[in-house]
Amino acid sequence: MGLLDWVRGSKEPTPQKRAPVQIGPSFNSMADTSLEEYLLGQTVGSRTVTADNAMKISAVWRCVSLISGNVATLPLDLKRRVGETRVDADDHDLWTxxxxxxxxxxxxxxxRRMLQMSVLLRGNGYAYKVTSGKKIIELIPLNADNVEVKQERDLSLTYTVTLPSGQRTILKQDKMLHLRGMTFDGIVGLPVITYAQEAMGLAASTEQHAGALFRNGTRAGGVIKHPGSLGEEGQVALRESLDYYRSGAALEGRDLILEEGMDYQRLSMTSVDAQFIQTRVQSLAEIAMYFGVPLHMVGLNDKASSWGTGIEQMGIGFVTYTMQDWLTMWEQAIARDLIDESEPDLYARFNNAALLKGDTKSRYEAYAIGRNSGFLSANDIRALEDMDPIEGGDTYLEPLNMTPLGEQPTTADAPTQD
Structure with a gap:
């Protein structure tokens, strides 16, 4: 069964379930790294970092959902250059x-969310192009773990895809939409989790340790002192009494009844406890740094930030320094893989104005500057606010107090004085 048959829904016997593919450096890179380094690099703090369990870390989930959510929700326009103007190419098949x-x-x-998540966690996002002649009918997303990329002698790329049936099929470059992140060889992208595995492994290990700590109660909250020697039966009775008080939330906070002159002393937080909390916070901050997400967007509001002095400025910095990179990747991949070379005037563009909008007052002040300066019409502004155009709204204003450099103002149209 070929890939096209699988897409069309051909029936085949259910194959044996394939073992999950370990995310990390491929064995194609074994020439420049030893097997020992490869194996040790995958396990950090007794936790193996994969794309699946990395998403269980709160900072990873937040960073991936934030970036992929912005890519998914931003308007993606298909435009065509007609002379000096740019119009919507809503008559093109790719528009649909x-x-x-x-x-x-x-x-x-x-x-878009699915492919962007694949790029963030696996370094690459793939979609198979179902075509009829030069017309693209569908884009079928593929699991990046099941795709192998190879560059041929003529420098073209071929993709070996493992189907759910276990069969392998080879696709040429013109049948694939390929999104790749940062790359060393220009062929496959680098997964973030491969290079952030130390921070992610530490975060996963500390989270697991914290869960076990609270679940098993291995940290003593206080010490009970006995003036003499407590017998074996007394120890059992005391332990049962303490377990009873810790067995339910309804009993939390109730006073202990101590007998035989026993005294209770609460233990304060030690430097080890404080260091443990600091380690957790630091690992989450490093994960956010790998993804290029401001710390306040992952809940670390107490950390100093170089993104700007206010929440709005930090949001603009996130759009400029992080999101613009991913949006450009999408736009140029669409131009390379989905738009035919016979249509050089066709291009795709994300409208990121929604991400850059400030509050209502600041936005309207910016519109007023554009309107009074003559480069925005009333209908341009209404379109940015998703409002219908009005009659006569395509007129551009011309400031009377501005003339080209070196040109003397004329008094032909100056008002006369009675």
Whole structure:
């Protein structure tokens, strides 16, 4: 069964379930790293970092959902250059694929979110192009773990895809939409979790340790002192009494009844406890740094930030320094893989104005500057606010107190004085 048969829904016997593919450096890179380094690099703090269990770390979940959510929800426009103007290419087949229905079961937002998550966690995102002639009918997302990329002698790329049936099929470059993150060789992208595995492994290990600590109660909250020697039966009775008081939330905070002159002394937080909390916070901050997300967006509001002095400025910094990189990756991959070379005037563009909008007052002040300066019309502003155009709204104002450099103002149209 080929890939096209699988896409069309051909029936085949259910194969044996394949073992999950370990995310990390591939064995193609064994020439420049030893097997010992490869194996040791995957296990940190007794935890193996994979794309699946990395998402159980709160900072990873937040960073991935934040970036992929922005890619999914931003408007993606298909434009065409016509002379000096740019118009919507809503008559093109690709318009429906990108904005309406990429395939039979996904919305455009779901499709883009899935591929962006794949790029963030696995370094690459793949979608198979179902075509009829030069027309693209569907984009079928593929699991990046099941795709191998190879560069041929003519420098073109071929993709070996393992289907759910276990069969392997080879696709040429013109059948694939390939999104890749940072890359050393220009062929495959680098997964963030491969290089952030120390921080992620530490975060997972400290979280696991904290869970076991609270679940098993291994840290003593206080010490009970007995003036003499407590017998074996007394120890059992005391332990049962303490377990009773710790057995339910309804009994929390009640006073202990101590007999035989016993005294209770609460233990304060030690320097080891404080260091443990600091380690957890530091590991989450490092994860946010790997993904390029401001610390306040992952809940670390007490950390100093170089993104700006206010929440709005830090948000603009996130759009400029992080999101713009991923949006450019999408736009250029669409131009390379989905737009035919015979249509050089066609291009895709994300409208990131929604991410850069400030509060209502600041936004309207910016519109007023554009309107009074003559480069925005009333309908331009209404379009940015998703409002219908008005009659006569395409007129641009010309400031009377501005003239080209070196040109003397004329008095032909100056008002006369009676």
């Amino acid at each position: 694929i990108l904005r309406r229905k990429p395939n039979r079961w996904q919305t455009p937002a779901e499709f």
